Amino acid sequence: MSTSRLHSGFDHFAIRAHDFEATVRFYREALGFTVAYEWTSPGVVSRSAFLDCGNGTFLELFDPGDTVPGGPDRHAHAAPAPTDEQRAAHNALLHICLRTDDVDKAYAHALQHGAREMQAPADLPQTGLNESPDVTIRMAFVYGPDGEVIEFLRRPDFPGENQ
Structure with a gap:
């Protein structure tokens, strides 16, 4: 019996970068990722990037002002800022x-x-x-x-x- 996969594995994970430049710098310097592609979609996404993890998968970053699929409607810099523990506890990822x-x-x-x-x-x-x-x-x-x-x-x- 032949089985075919419905997918070929994970493509990317997406996060909202509260400080876009600092997040890109962290993943490049601390973890060795490389910027594979950056883009903007006027009126939808102000700035985004795919960072190559090195094995065919990517981390997708969104600018903090954007509301992205799967993300909350609340602006990233709304006060009071959530703690690391609160962010981790309230995310599906x-x-x-x-x-x-x-x-x-x-x-x-x-x-x-x-x-x-x-x-x-x-x-x-x-x-x-x-x-x-x-x-x-x-x-x-x-x-x-x-x-x-x-x-x-x-x-x-x-x-x-x-x-």
Whole structure:
């Protein structure tokens, strides 16, 4: 029996950048993303960009004044500004995860470039279910410049992952 996928994987994740230039700088300097494409749509979007994550997926940034699909109608700079914890708790997107061979280094580098600590690097044993093996992962979390939660993860490949 032939099965075809309805999609070919994630294309991008989108966030509202409260300070557009600072957000672009953070993702370029702290995480090594590159600007792939910038655009404006007069009357709809004042400024947006796709940042290349390096593996065919992108992070899409929207200027704070824009109301984007899936975003709140409230202007990004309306007072009082929400805390990182409030932003993280009220978003459907729980976090952006970046796979790395060195969680500690990625975490420290992000903090040096303006990220805020959420959870320091730690090992987490996981008990496999339904024939999945027990594994230990290493992970850490930071808050990005717009309150987004960024996870750094080192984990073993899943069975059949790179086939």
